[in-house]
Amino acid sequence: MKLVYFAWVRERIGHAEEEIDLPDEIVTVADLLAWLAGRGEGYEIALKHASAIRVAINQEHVAHDARIEGAREIALFPPMTGG
């Protein structure tokens, strides 16, 4: 599964994307965020306030209770500030 990061999430984690094999027990976006936060200091800092993190699966916005089954690409990023 491909994970991509943007803005300060990318900066804190330390890279823009990675391929990850997820354990079977990771079912929802919330599970993924909690699991990722345990992968190292950068992840922990980036994902400390999990509720602030916005998530897209296959380039569409999803809520934290969304299931990640079938996802090709999951993106994590801060609230958007375009326009």
Next chain:
Amino acid sequence: MSAPIDPAVRIQREDFDLAKESTALCAGRSDVGALVTFSGLCRDEAGTLAALELEHYPGMAEAEIRRIARQAAERWPLNALTVIHRYGKIRPGENIVLVLAASRHRQAAFDAAAFIMDFLKTRAPFWKKEHHADGSEGGWVEARDVDDEATQRWHKSPPPDR
């Protein structure tokens, strides 16, 4: 009401020309009675800002703006619709975003442009980082609650039939 029009959406590094885009949108047609042009520019924040660096999510940025533009085209009777959003380094006074909404009457064009900007601000995957005029790197611009609240008004009242 006829079928909704297909919006033109562009995500680009280069600047755009308001007059040229307006002319192109209306070229060869005489059914447009109202053309609303909204452009968002980079402010200098009282001289403290040197530039904004706009990061975007390639692919999703265009897809999400297209979803928003299509919703507008379904909700209001538009003749034509163009949305352009830039990315990369943008200096004070330069353009960031352009919305052109054309309709037979002004209210649909005004509402569609406002609707698109409200949702674009909170849902299109772009992030602004500040570069200060004194050479220091500023932080990421924080999302504002008022932008979230602005999207709420579109849920309250359905538009009157026109």
